[in-house]
Amino acid sequence: MTADLAWLPQPPADFAARLAAAEGRPDREAWDALADLARTRLDPARTARLDRVLQRRFPEASPAGPAWRLALLGSSTLSHLAAGIRVGALRRDLRVTVHEGAYGQSDREVDGEALHALRPDTVLLALDADALLGPAGDVGAALDRLKSLWARARAAHGCTVIQQTLLPAAIPLMGGNEHRMPGSLAARTARLNAGLRDAAVEEGVDLLALDDAVARHGLDAWHDPALWLRARQAVTPAAAPLYGDLVARLLGARLGRSAKALVLDLDDTLWGGTVGEEGLAGLIVGQGSAAGESFLALQAHARDLARRGIVLAVCSKNDPEVARRPFREHPDMLLRLSDFGAFAANWDDKATNLRRIAAELRLGLDSLVFVDDNPFERALVREHLPMVAVPEVPDEPALVARCLADAGYFEAVALTAEDRGRAQAYARDRARRDEAGGGTTDLAGTLAGLGMRLTWRSFDAVGLPRIVQLVNKTNQFNLTTRRLREAEAAALIDDPAVLTLQLRLADRLAEHGMIAVAIGRLVGRDLVIETWLMSCRVLGRRVEEGILAILAAQAAGRRARRLVGLYRASGRNGMVADLYPRLGFTPAPPEPDGAERWVLDLAAYAPPTDLPMTLGTF
């Protein structure tokens, strides 16, 4: 078995020509064309080839925004891994630059001069067992050494840390009961890897779980003893594209680039057979046959993903009523209609339906993963909506769930209470929309009847994890897309020159949790809104007007005379391009970096009298 990008479609036959053509195009087009090529099953040579063009064409920043700086530190050769990381990031619409530390110098370098100058956003520690444990090193001492490296990296750079688990490459000396031999390197490697889990949770460090990857693909796919001896490459270059994707997933998860919704085809994907032809009785699904259980396996995986925060949707060419019948009436179905946040079953093409689903869920198209057994439909969606992730799922239905997991679309580094309740909240929203019967309702009346309560407090320690998650993962309703490290957010708690708001929304039907964050800085008599973002789930409810009322009151309480709003276009936040003028702000000269400035005179502002919500603190 090889460790490669098995879920991606093969690269185009004219790969080299497309690569050359992409380089000559204008920025945005060049970037998108390179990203399209990155979303194919590239081997190591083509990964490196694409990377050379990427580096030439976009040396630092890119149309995807400023580059994210990664420092790669370790005890062996790592230079062959950088290209895969950059291309893995490109696959997620991210520009990552990689600083490769000198061979075996991680202890000295982690807070040394070179890294200080670079100011890395993330430090990745990729040490191998020989260096960390040596011939007789103690596991506890090695863990302490790692913890101290993490602390030093954070103190020096305020960065996030990724720790690679040890590649279990040591050769066992006893066999299955290796753990009974105290000095065995294989046994100590396993113990250190186990200990890393707890330590990483305690310290808030993300793990790059190479030991799990080895369990998945086999040691041969990840480690070649001949290359270890020839070039001190612990990870074989043959696995470098996948290694890079694993790293990029972790960075993407911290930056809100992980997918948020799983969109499923029905016939021959969620059950065997065509419900419109064979009827309920003819469907292959459920216990009792291997084929029926294979389809249930994907349903079970989808349900489990929903429980940890992934929204489910259906996209099927089917009669709308017929498509719903199995969910209502087939006793063996695991998934029910109430599990879905959107349900598109009709005769329109799937690209159109995916657009509708994204709009209905208020998610970007790049937040969707679409699973379909039909290669034609997959190709059509890839062509029209390249930003939608469409895995090349195997013909064998029993393997579809594993293929999805291999692709790592839903990579997450932490779980919050909001995550656990999210899928249910989306499904309830849909039920409410269905009840209301579409677009003919009286919106003002509906909102007034919801009994919304918008509450706020300043940043505090309890709220920090969700605040940082929301700030870094919200792309659409985000005025400036300023990202925030946890240490930076913590520093704001006691900063007297800064007004911080964490906001929660509840209504008669649901507790939505923390849905918005705003940060304003007092500059003279201006309160400059450096950060303002909101979860798209509560769009269309006039919540932004409520937030402005709170901001205005708090700014006035701090003797500010004006609110100054900033808008910085990111390519993803077009939906708020007109937010400030809509709220009554007037234009002012732009910031030096080109960000728009909008001003609201507080003396002339009064909150709307018909806001359909109460405002308060929590």
Add this chain to the structure above:
Amino acid sequence: MTEDAALAALAPLFEDVFGEPVPLSPGLTAEDVEGWDSTRMIELVIAVEARFGIKLTTREVDGLGSVGDLAAVIARKAPR
């Protein structure tokens, strides 16, 4: 596989690894090609192994003096 066939099949591999077409001949050596260092050599071997479904031993890699040597190893080990 004949050595000529192996040599022909190597051309696209060299192009991917070096980022541009490399005019291949049996006598071509690493000194003749700019950027053909030890790292490139490993990339090349990895690409050959994946493309032809074979594994080169350390001894075979050390014994490679020219493109012709590489074609000969491939011709000997690759199925058909």
